[in-house]
Amino acid sequence: xxxxxxxxxxxxxxxxxxxxxxxxxxxxxxxxxxxxxxxxxxxxxxxxxxxxxxxxxxxxxxxxxxxxxxxxxxxxxxxxxxxxxxxxxxxxxxxxxxxxxxxxxxxxxxxxxxxx
Numbered sequence: 001x002x003x004x005x006x007x008x009x010x011x012x013x014x015x016x017x018x019x020x021x022x023x024x025x026x027x028x029x030x031x032x033x034x035x036x037x038x039x040x041x042x043x044x045x046x047x048x049x050x051x052x053x054x055x056x057x058x059x060x061x062x063x064x065x066x067x068x069x070x071x072x073x074x075x076x077x078x079x080x081x082x083x084x085x086x087x088x089x090x091x092x093x094x095x096x097x098x099x100x101x102x103x104x105x106x107x108x109x110x111x112x113x114x115x116x
Contacts, residue, residue, distance in 0.1 A: 017081075044105070051101040059094035066091050 036042060052060055061080060065071040071079070076087040 001012070001036050045103045047102060048098075051098040053110040054101060055094050057098055059090045063094040063098070 001046075014116075018105075036045070044085045054061065055063065062076055065076045065079070066073070073087045073091070077084045080087070082090075
């Protein structure tokens, strides 16, 4: 049974290390937005930040690194110990979720300022 036990323990340890790296990264990076006195800009920043925070941590880490840290998928894959394809798919899924969450704000801005 040792041949089943060892790979299972390795997998659990690997997943735990990956989760810990993601949590450590997240705690080191608070807000990617500079504060502003413009209430509209603050509302937009808060909406984007909240949408980002609603993502699962795996997607949140990749989206943040790609959009606000200008990391390539290769860099992200190396940092998070995942494949490039996994980094790209987490980015795509994360953006899709953020886009859906921010759609009402987009519609409100479009209505206030005319067709975008």
